[in-house]
Amino acid sequence: MNIRIAGVDKRYGRARALEPIDLDIQDGELIGLLGPSGSGKTTLLRIVAGLEQADSGSIHFGERDVTQVHVRDRRIGFVFQHYALFRHMSVFDNVAFGLNALPRRERPSSDQIRSRVMQLLEMVRLTDFASRYPAQLSGGQQQRVSLARALALKPDVLLLDEPFGALDAKVRQELRRWLRHLHGELGFTSLFVTHDQEEALELSDRVVVMSDGRVEQIATPDTLYRRPSNRFVFEFLGEVNRLEGDVARGVLTCGDARLSVPGIDDGRHELLLRPHEIRLSDQPSHGAHLPVSVSAVVPVGAEVRLELEADWLGEPWQASVGHAEFDRLDIRRGRRLYAVVSQIHRFDASRPQTLMLEPAI
Amino acid sequence: MVRIGDAPGVRRTLIVAALVLSALFLLLPLVAIFAQALMSGLDVYWQNLSDQYTLAAIGLTLLVTLLTVPVNLVFGVFLAWLVTRFTFPGRRLLQTLIDIPFAVSPVVAGLVYLLLYGRNGWLGGWLDAHDIQIMFAWPGIVLVTIFVTCPFVARELIPLMQAQGAREEEAAVTLGASGWTIFRRVTLPKIRHALLYGVILTNARAVGEFGAVSVVAGAIRGQTNTLPLQVEQLYQDYNTVGAFTSASLLAMLALLTLAAKAALEWRAARRETAT
Numbered sequence: 001m002n003i004r005i006a007g008v009d010k011r012y013g014r015a016r017a018l019e020p021i022d023l024d025i026q027d028g029e030l031i032g033l034l035g036p037s038g039s040g041k042t043t044l045l046r047i048v049a050g051l052e053q054a055d056s057g058s059i060h061f062g063e064r065d066v067t068q069v070h071v072r073d074r075r076i077g078f079v080f081q082h083y084a085l086f087r088h089m090s091v092f093d094n095v096a097f098g099l100n101a102l103p104r105r106e107r108p109s110s111d112q113i114r115s116r117v118m119q120l121l122e123m124v125r126l127t128d129f130a131s132r133y134p135a136q137l138s139g140g141q142q143q144r145v146s147l148a149r150a151l152a153l154k155p156d157v158l159l160l161d162e163p164f165g166a167l168d169a170k171v172r173q174e175l176r177r178w179l180r181h182l183h184g185e186l187g188f189t190s191l192f193v194t195h196d197q198e199e200a201l202e203l204s205d206r207v208v209v210m211s212d213g214r215v216e217q218i219a220t221p222d223t224l225y226r227r228p229s230n231r232f233v234f235e236f237l238g239e240v241n242r243l244e245g246d247v248a249r250g251v252l253t254c255g256d257a258r259l260s261v262p263g264i265d266d267g268r269h270e271l272l273l274r275p276h277e278i279r280l281s282d283q284p285s286h287g288a289h290l291p292v293s294v295s296a297v298v299p300v301g302a303e304v305r306l307e308l309e310a311d312w313l314g315e316p317w318q319a320s321v322g323h324a325e326f327d328r329l330d331i332r333r334g335r336r337l338y339a340v341v342s343q344i345h346r347f348d349a350s351r352p353q354t355l356m357l358e359p360a361i
Numbered sequence: 362m363v364r365i366g367d368a369p370g371v372r373r374t375l376i377v378a379a380l381v382l383s384a385l386f387l388l389l390p391l392v393a394i395f396a397q398a399l400m401s402g403l404d405v406y407w408q409n410l411s412d413q414y415t416l417a418a419i420g421l422t423l424l425v426t427l428l429t430v431p432v433n434l435v436f437g438v439f440l441a442w443l444v445t446r447f448t449f450p451g452r453r454l455l456q457t458l459i460d461i462p463f464a465v466s467p468v469v470a471g472l473v474y475l476l477l478y479g480r481n482g483w484l485g486g487w488l489d490a491h492d493i494q495i496m497f498a499w500p501g502i503v504l505v506t507i508f509v510t511c512p513f514v515a516r517e518l519i520p521l522m523q524a525q526g527a528r529e530e531e532a533a534v535t536l537g538a539s540g541w542t543i544f545r546r547v548t549l550p551k552i553r554h555a556l557l558y559g560v561i562l563t564n565a566r567a568v569g570e571f572g573a574v575s576v577v578a579g580a581i582r583g584q585t586n587t588l589p590l591q592v593e594q595l596y597q598d599y600n601t602v603g604a605f606t607s608a609s610l611l612a613m614l615a616l617l618t619l620a621a622k623a624a625l626e627w628r629a630a631r632r633e634t635a636t
Contacts, residue, residue, distance in 0.1 A: 049535060051534075076535060077535070078531075086533075086546075086547055088550040098537055153537065
């Protein structure tokens with residue numbers, strides 16, 4: 001079921017929660033709404049659900065105009081951040097709730113309900129927990145119950161509000177993969193809210209980046225990362241290092257640092273780069289003379305994260321290197337090295353621009 | 362580690378003081394009621410109980426309670442639902458208004474009703490013209506009792522429902538449940554204990570209310586005397602044993618109420634630990 005959101009906006013009193021928003025979601029697509037808190041993403045989700053009313057605009061599910069349809073009749077599944085399970089009901093009764101709430105003539109027989117619920121519990125791998133109460137389950141298990149409950153009525157659309165926000169990192173990772181898998185299997189159209197960029201990039205077919213009630217960019221995770229349409233998106237999607245200096249004849253100078261930036265016009269510029277776009281070397285390259293000293297070393301799994309300091313830097317740079325590189329350069333705190341930059345981005349021109357400098361090894 | 366007030370001497374003194382004071386101020390009067398009531402033996406006690414005016418007072422008290430409790434049960438739930446689930450102008454004012462019956466002396470409440478519904482009152486003339494008697498009759502007693510006891514249920518429910526939030530109700534509505542289904546299957550089970558507690562308090566107050574009722578009842582023996590009024594009247598008549606007999610009934614009701622409340626709290630605590 002495709003979803004068409006057209007010109008939806010919302011105010012709370014004088015404060016504007018959503019600028020008019022247009023968004024087309026294809027059948028079976030998994031869309032992430034990403035943004036900092038207060039960006040309007042949850043408001044948009046709740047409007048699609050019918051839990052809140054837009055001030056204007058329309059929402060279509062397929063051919064059906066649901067703008068004025070009550071949430072009860074929209075045929076959506078909704079998963080809440082804090083699960084919102086019925087605490088006085090067993091897991092089984094939670095999942096069966098929607099089926100039991102159907103009007104008598106549409107309601108399946110109790111045998112049918114039982115088998116449907118057990119099938120859902122099997123899908124979320126909680127068959128053994130059917131008679132437990134929510135308080136007896138872990139957060140991850142509760143969220144799986146909540147998902148099974150939302151899917152019980154075979155909704156056209158599944159909406160998830162920060163579904164993994166309250167879980168610890170490992171469970172979150174696991175549930176994310178599992179949701180991706182489930183989505184591939186069942187093919188429901190889905191819209192989820194998150195403030196975690198990694199989550200958005202990993203789960204979504206397309207990501208809607210929002211800030212201050214506005215859509216900043218709608219794109220696939222890959223495009224979003226490679227070709228952010230503005231500075232906000234670039235900064236929100238990952239760690240950012242800044243380099244500010246004067247450019248003259250294709251060379252940026254900043255204290256005793258030099259970097260050749262062919263094609264950038266003369267004047268003062270602020271350039272941005274990601275941690276993985278920095279390489280370290282024990283001598284300057286011919287295009288870059290960027291002396292730094294290592295001020296912190298944090299080994300994290302497959303890579304080592306470094307903090308680099310220099311007189312010419314306002315705030316330290318973040319960089320990451322592999323273990324082989326780490327050993328070869330004998331990196332430790334206080335070690336003096338030279339940074340080599342493979343790519344650099346600028347957003348102060350009319351169009352965002354990415355400059356390829358020296359290829360990373 | 363020494364905590365303040367934890368020295369054995371201090372502790373013992375405090376415990377003894379608490380026990381002695383409770384015995385003096387709480388237990389002794391209670392014992393005195395039953396002692397006085399049974400002073401002249403069980404036969405007299407029984408005779409006093411089966412006095413026609415006392416029986417009428419018991420009947421009227423039951424009637425008032427039976428009418429008051431359901432009305433305030435529904436009213437309290439409705440009010441709590443309104444102020445915790447919706448935002449509207451005047452919501453805060455309404456929450457303050459709920460407390461008026463607590464803030465105002467019951468006698469004043471009774472007088473206000475007398476002023477409104479009495480023969481010379483604002484509505485009294487119209488009522489009189491239509492031959493409807495409210496003051497100095499049971500409807501008046503029911504009205505003031507409802508007024509005096511109306512905050513109990515709402516006051517129990519509002520903080521609880523505010524703390525619980527509306528998430529579960531929202532979840533239920535996304536699952537297609539109707540308003541009534543949501544109330545019956547989601548909200549009610551969550552507030553059940555607080556609701557029962559509110560009902561118990563309402564009940565206790567409805568049975569025992571004296572001030573407001575005494576103003577509007579008019580003390581017509583056998584007709585508008587509730588149990589508390591009956592106690593007072595018997596006492597004024599120097600019928601001490603009779604007065605204490607009726608008082609012992611009220612005391613027994615109070616004890617029952619306390620037992621019910623304790624049982625509820627005990628059950629709630631056990632549920633907490635079970636989950």
